[in-house]
Amino acid sequence: MLSVRNLTKTYRTAGEEIAVLRGVDLDIAAGERVALTGESGSGKSTLLHLVAGLDAADGGEIRLDGAAISALSDAGRAALRRDRLGLVFQQFNLIPSLSVEDNLAFQARIAGKHDAAWHGELVERLGLGALLKRYPEQLSGGQQQRLAIGRALAAKPMLLLADEPTGNLDEDTADGVLALACDLVARTGCGFLMVTHSARLAGTLDRQVTLHAGRLT
Secondary structure, X not given: OEEEEEEEEEEEEOOEEEEXXXXXXXXXXXXXXXXXXXXXXXXXXXXXXHHOOXXXXXXXXXXXXXXXXXXXXXXXXXXXXXXXXXXXXXXOOOOOOXXXXXXXXXXXXXXXXXXXXXXXXXXXXXXXXXXXXXXXXXXXXXXXXXXXXXXXXXXXXXXXXEEOOOOOOOHHHHHHHHHHHHHHHHHHOOEEEEEOOOHHHHOOOOEEEEEEOOEEO
């Protein structure tokens, strides 16, 4: 479902070149849950952003369901994120002017994929039923992250990408949020790639890969 081949990325700062990715290969099957680990600054977020089409690689190829992401225009990559990808970040990135209910439905609506039955199931599974009229600032961190995960899954994406999604949560809340995310991923059959510093959380997924010296091990 996701195929990454010989991916390279170098950043140039103050006249210095820093090779972050030096030929990364990665495959993720539909329904597979993969943890991406590595020391701080190893390029985990860079890899995630390249897969999401938020940045361009210097070389190599990324294919999602056979389509080459690198061959897409800016508009094409934006459409890919809207229609086929779910993105969850450590900072929840909820829309403060929208209610919980409208935040949950936001991506699915703009993708033309709003499914009332699935929306209702997400509300129930995420424990948001009593919170639908509230706004993000009125929610706890765990509630906000559950909402962010629900928003990302509402359009039934092909691939869910999560960058330290539990980094701002206490351990018990983090465990609950990740377990719920994994359950919902299984429910939709999408792939799941999660960046995490936590070996304990990484160990709960199907497979772990580690980014070191610009390559995956």
